[in-house]
Amino acid sequence: MTTAKKYAHEFKGLAEALGRANHILLATHESPDEDGLGAMLAFANYLDAIGKKYTAYVIGTPPSRLSFLPRFDRLSSVSPAQADALVAFDYGNFARLKLDAIGAKPSFIATLDHHPQDTQKGDVNITDTAFSSTCEIAYHFFKTNGITITKDAATCIYTGMVADTGGFIHSNTSSEVFRIAAELKELGADTELIAKRVLGFASVGAAAAIGLAFSRLTVDKDTHIMYTWLSSRDLEEKHTEFDDIGMLVSMMNHIRATNERVRCVALFKDKNDGMISVSFRSDSEKRFDAGKLVGALGGGGHQYAAATKMKGTLKEAIAKVLQEAKRKNYTATW
Numbered sequence: 001m002t003t004a005k006k007y008a009h010e011f012k013g014l015a016e017a018l019g020r021a022n023h024i025l026l027a028t029h030e031s032p033d034e035d036g037l038g039a040m041l042a043f044a045n046y047l048d049a050i051g052k053k054y055t056a057y058v059i060g061t062p063p064s065r066l067s068f069l070p071r072f073d074r075l076s077s078v079s080p081a082q083a084d085a086l087v088a089f090d091y092g093n094f095a096r097l098k099l100d101a102i103g104a105k106p107s108f109i110a111t112l113d114h115h116p117q118d119t120q121k122g123d124v125n126i127t128d129t130a131f132s133s134t135c136e137i138a139y140h141f142f143k144t145n146g147i148t149i150t151k152d153a154a155t156c157i158y159t160g161m162v163a164d165t166g167g168f169i170h171s172n173t174s175s176e177v178f179r180i181a182a183e184l185k186e187l188g189a190d191t192e193l194i195a196k197r198v199l200g201f202a203s204v205g206a207a208a209a210i211g212l213a214f215s216r217l218t219v220d221k222d223t224h225i226m227y228t229w230l231s232s233r234d235l236e237e238k239h240t241e242f243d244d245i246g247m248l249v250s251m252m253n254h255i256r257a258t259n260e261r262v263r264c265v266a267l268f269k270d271k272n273d274g275m276i277s278v279s280f281r282s283d284s285e286k287r288f289d290a291g292k293l294v295g296a297l298g299g300g301g302h303q304y305a306a307a308t309k310m311k312g313t314l315k316e317a318i319a320k321v322l323q324e325a326k327r328k329n330y331t332a333t334w
C-alpha cells in the first residue's frame with residue numbers, strides 16, 4: 001500500500017469537514033516558506049472553486065520572492081477569530097502557528113505535515129515523513145477526493161515539492177515525487193519559472209550576501225564541521241534579508257570537499273534578536289546525524305536537516321556547537 005492510500009480515510013474525512021465548515025482558517029508556521037504557502041494556496045484555490053469562505057493566514061509579511069504563486073495576494077496577516085475550521089500546514093510544532101495570539105478556537109482541526117512527530121494534532125492528522133513535502137500531501141488530498149488540480153494548484157504544489165526536495169536532489173526525492181512532478185507539468189505548472197524562483201538567487205544583493213558567507217567558509221579540523229555565518233548587519237549592507245538567502249545552507253551541503261572531509265555543514269545567523277539561529281545539513285555521504293547533535297543543543301530536526309536557536313554571540317554559538325560535536329560521536333548509526 002502506498003503511503004497516500006494509507007490515509008484515504010483521512011483525506012475523505014477532511015473533504016467532508018471542509019464541506020460542512022462556514023469559515024476555514026488556513027495556517028502555516030512563522031517565517032512561512034514555499035511548502036507551507038504552496039499547500040495553503042493550493043487549498044485556497046480549491047476553496048474558491050467550491051465557494052467556501054476562508055482566510056489564508058500568515059504571521060508577518062509573506063516572502064515577496066513567492067509573489068508568483070497564484071492567490072499570493074489573498075494571504076492575510078489579519079486572522080478571523082470566528083473561523084470554525086482550521087487546516088494547518090507544515091508546522092511541526094503547534095506553537096509555531098501562534099494561534100493563541102489571534103484567539104481562534106476552531107471546532108475542527110486538520111494537520112497536513114511531513115515533519116517528524118512533534119506536537120501536530122487534529123481531528124484529521126496526517127503527519128508522515130514518508131511524504132517529501134506538505135505539498136505532496138495536498139496533491140494526494142485532491143487526487144483521493146477526485147478534485148481537479150487546476151493550473152494554479154499545480155503551480156503551488158510543484159513549488160513546495162521543488163523547495164523541499166532541494167530541486168529533486170535530497171533523499172526524500174522518491175520515484176513518486178518524479179511521477180507527481182510530471183503530472184503537475186502536464187497540468188500547466190511553469191517548471192522553469194518555479195525552479196528559478198525557488199532555487200535561484202532572489203536578487204543581486206542576496207547573491208552578494210551568499211558570496212560573503214562562502215568567503216567565510218571554515219572547516220573545523222577536529223569535528224570536520226564546515227560552517228559560516230551571516231549577521232543582520234551583513235544583510236543590510238548587501239540590501240537583502242534572511243528570507244532571501246534560504247537556499248544557502250543547501251548550497252553549502254552541495255560543496256564537494258575533496259581535501260577536507262566534511263561531515264556536516266552549519267550556518268550561523270545573527271538576526272539581532274539576542275539569539276543565534278543555526279541550521280545544519282548532512283547527507284548519506286557525510287554519515288553524520290545532524291538531528292542528534294541539534295537535539296543535544298536544544299533544537300529539533302532529523303538526520304539530514306536540523307536547526308536550533310542559541311543565546312549569546314556568533315562566536316559563542318560557534319564554539320558551543322563545535323564543543324558539543326567534539327564531546328560526543330555523532331556518526332550516523334543507520
Ligand SMILES: [Mn+2]
Pocket residue numbers: 035036090114133134164
Ligand atoms: Mn515542508
